[in-house]
Amino acid sequence: MTCTLCEAEAGEAYLCERDTTALAGRLARLPALAAELPAYLVPAARGLTEAVTSHPAGSRPPINLDVIDLVGTGHIAALVRSWRVDVQRVRWPQHTPPALAGLTADCRWLGMELDWIATRYPAAGDLAREVQDLERQARSIVGDPVPVPQRIGLCVAVTDDEGTVCGAVLSHLPGKTVRCRWCRTEYRTEQDLLLLLHHQPEQTA
Known part of the structure; x- marks a missing residue:
């Protein structure tokens, strides 16, 4: 039998070993990708200095509709959950549908069932294809690899x-407000950011 995703030889399975391994990796990465997407709801300049000067005072940058489609409507979580419900329905038809658990739990559950999915689930190729498409759409927004917060200095708020x-x-992550995790001060405006940069200790300037 050929793999229902890539059509390579898969023995008696619906997914070849390579695509099964790739699906496992995508399921493991998807929750972190989905968690990063809201940071890109408002497109931002590449760096903090550019963010200070890229928009005139009082202007509002456009909303990223791709992020709304993927996260704001619950598309990623709903799609992954639908696959979890269907896999359980096929494997254990006597069970009631699983309780709502969230994207991370659903991805983890599917990952734990991959051996059965690859060898016994006829829709395995469609599942793998849709998860692959979700990751591709998310990465088209957040980049590859998933961005990590950039250190920009020390909080200068008086407490x-x-x-x-x-x-x-x-x-700081692109698209997110600079916010101190300790005192919760936010640096939102151009003036806030300029003052933050100006008052950095000499060794961090």
Whole structure:
């Protein structure tokens, strides 16, 4: 029998070993990709300095409709859940549908059932193809690899009446507001960001 995804020889399975391994990796990565997508709801400039100057005061950048399609409508989570429900229905028809568990739990569950899916589930190729498409769409937005927060300096917010400066390390992802995880101060406006850069200690400037 040939693989129902790539048509390579798959023995008696519906998915070849290569595509089964690839599907396992995509299921493992998908929750992290989905978690990054909201950071790209509002397209941002490449760097912090560009973000300060790229939009005139009072202007609003456009909304990324691709992110709305994938996350705002629940498309990724709903699609993965539909596959979990169907796999369980085929394997254990006597069971009731699984309770709502979230994208991470559904991906993990499917990953744990991959041996059975590859060898016994006739729709294995369609499942693998749709998960592959989800990852491709997500990566077209967030890039490859998944971006990691960039260290941009220290929080300069004054936290008490004695003038104590927070000093916590600030990190930033494209499209997200710069927010201190320690004191919760946000640096939203152009002036906020310029002051943040201006007041950095000399060794971090």
